[in-house]
Amino acid sequence: MIIIKTIDGITSRLRKFRSIHSSIGFVPTMGALHKGHISLLQNCKQVCELAVSSIFINPTQFNNADDFKKYPVTLEQDIYTLEKNGCDVLFLPDTNEMYPDETIPKKHFDLGQLEIILEGKYRPGHFQGVCQAVKRLLEIVMPSHVFMGQKDYQQCMVIKKLLEIENLNTQLIICTTLREENGLAMSSRNLRLSEKQREDAAAIYKTLRHVKQNIRSGSLLQLKKDAQDYLSGNNFKVEYVEIAEADNLNIVDEWDGVTRLVILAAAFIGDVRLIDNILLKD
Ligand code: AMP
Numbered sequence: 576m577i578i579i580k581t582i583d584g585i586t587s588r589l590r591k592f593r594s595i596h597s598s599i600g601f602v603p604t605m606g607a608l609h610k611g612h613i614s615l616l617q618n619c620k621q622v623c624e625l626a627v628s629s630i631f632i633n634p635t636q637f638n639n640a641d642d643f644k645k646y647p648v649t650l651e652q653d654i655y656t657l658e659k660n661g662c663d664v665l666f667l668p669d670t671n672e673m674y675p676d677e678t679i680p681k682k683h684f685d686l687g688q689l690e691i692i693l694e695g696k697y698r699p700g701h702f703q704g705v706c707q708a709v710k711r712l713l714e715i716v717m718p719s720h721v722f723m724g725q726k727d728y729q730q731c732m733v734i735k736k737l738l739e740i741e742n743l744n745t746q747l748i749i750c751t752t753l754r755e756e757n758g759l760a761m762s763s764r765n766l767r768l769s770e771k772q773r774e775d776a777a778a779i780y781k782t783l784r785h786v787k788q789n790i791r792s793g794s795l796l797q798l799k800k801d802a803q804d805y806l807s808g809n810n811f812k813v814e815y816v817e818i819a820e821a822d823n824l825n826i827v828d829e830w831d832g833v834t835r836l837v838i839l840a841a842a843f844i845g846d847v848r849l850i851d852n853i854l855l856k857d
Pocket of ligand 1: 614615752754760762
């Protein structure tokens with residue numbers, strides 16, 4: 576695996592590669608890698624001739640300074656893991672490389688309602704920051720495919736929109752969520768959970784599964800309220816449990832029994848914020 580820290584370095588390296596091969600796969604991450612990230616890399620290697628990953632803890636997507644400060648960093652281990660799992664190129668820019676001129680006003684991406692609902696509502700500015708970093712990374716790497724996790728469902732919808740509005744020639748591949756044995760979605764933030772909290776946090780997935788098993792056409796209000804109450808009663812500070820149309824995230828209170836749905840949740844356990852989702856009708 577080659578590690579490249581500069582834009583010039585990765586641009587010339589990939590230019591050479593592009594002259595011979597057609598597919599470059601890209602797995603952007605913020606590090607603290609776990610098996611979920613590695614599954615993206617494995618998908619990438621199946622589809623593309625070259626697997627590029629990046630580690631960049633993007634400051635502009637943290638709406639909470641404390642969350643940024645506490646974000647886990649395990650760089651040495653990450654490099655080892657990527658190399659062992661067949662990553663070809665690791666792009667490792669620092670903040671100055673990504674955002675060299677702080678005086679340039681930030682572009683605003685028109686994300687429509689995606690920006691103000693669910694994660695957008697509770698993390699103002701988050702998706703603008705995500706778009707700023709991902710657009711920059713995509714323009715540098717110019718991948719044929721970018722691999723992202725369903726775990727961050729709304730983020731996937733945002734990136735789909737970004738690719739459309741910026742006319743970027745990259746295909747988004749959404750990969751399934753990897754979970755711990757108890758059902759807890761793998762996340763870099765899980766490193767901040769105690770053993771007991773890790774066990775308790777499995778209640779989120781359990782609740783989502785419960786809704787999936789009990790959903791019927793008609794009003795969904797009681798089912799959503801029961802799910803929220805269950806989590807609140809189990810020491811979570813719930814931000815939302817919502818059911819939405821899987822294709823556009825329009826919130827659904829009354830279901831026709833046919834439309835594809837997704838249930839999404841965000842809740843704190845202690846001071847760690849966790850998100851998860853599952854499709855209710857595949
Ligand atoms: P992050 O490092 O948290 O920014 O995540 C980098 C990529 O890994 C994103 O596309 C995430 O959606 C994806 N990812 C995070 N957790 C998981 C998981 N448990 N399973 C699959 N993909 C994941």
